[in-house]
Amino acid sequence: MSNNIRIEVSQADLKFVLNKLNGMETKAPGVFRNAVNRTTTQTMRKIRKGRQAYVVSPGAFNAAMDVKRANKTHMVSIITAKDIPHGLKDTKFYKTSSSRKYGVRAKVLKGGLKELVNRNGAKAFYAGVDTGHVGVTHFDVFQRRGSERLPIKKLSGPGVAKMVKSIFKGKNGGEALEPYVLKTLHDEIAAEVAKLV
Structure with missing residues (x-):
């Protein structure tokens, strides 16, 4: 299908x-x-x-x-x-919760929150990214690609x-x-x- x-x-x-x-x-x-x-x-x-x-x-x-x-x-x-797919911050499609212990957790299905941890153990986090327009910042859920501080990737749900x-x-x-x-x-x-x- x-x-x-x-x-x-x-x-x-x-x-x-x-x-x-x-x-x-x-x-x-x-x-x-x-x-x-x-x-x-x-x-x-x-x-x-x-x-x-x-x-x-x-x-x-x-x-x-x-x-x-x-x-x-x-x-x-x-x-x-x-x-x-939409960014996890889009509340019309997904629910998120954040804590220091777990980082950002997301919910796509009704039930429970899922931890967003990659194979390196990096937790997801909220961050603001400049869009290129003066005074405009885009906030979403991101995660580090490796053990270094950069690069980061935006997380999306289905x-x-x-x-x-x-x-x-x-x-x-x-x-x-x-x-x-x-x-x-x-x-x-x-x-x-x-x-x-």
Whole structure:
């Protein structure tokens, strides 16, 4: 799976519908459009429910999601998660806590804070970096690359695209969504055909 989730009709579904709608084949595109769009809506509900395992705010999560719905000529629906990883200081996506003993700890999933220590034992820390503009300083979470004072690197957490991929695969205790999407699509197609026959 890339950053896209495609919901589309298979050849078997096409044959099934055309056999059932004997004499009403012109209604088939509407059947497929309705079934694909309903499946998309139910899949988005499952993805939003899976989002609750993360500390990301609902507004930031929904802003990174894009849904292209099916129509009668293009019977494919595409759910896209379109964002990049953000700095750990971005409170819409992550929660952080700082102490002298542990350094900066971060929380991406609801549960516990994770210590940010690299293989050299360097702890993460808050720092301000000049942006190049007069009087403007950027504050974020950084970590030393080695045992020396410099260089340092900015730490980022996973973006919404990676969160959606984990939700779709059923990681973090959720159910895998691919079998659910296929079953829901077949059920919706059968329900649409039953309305017409």
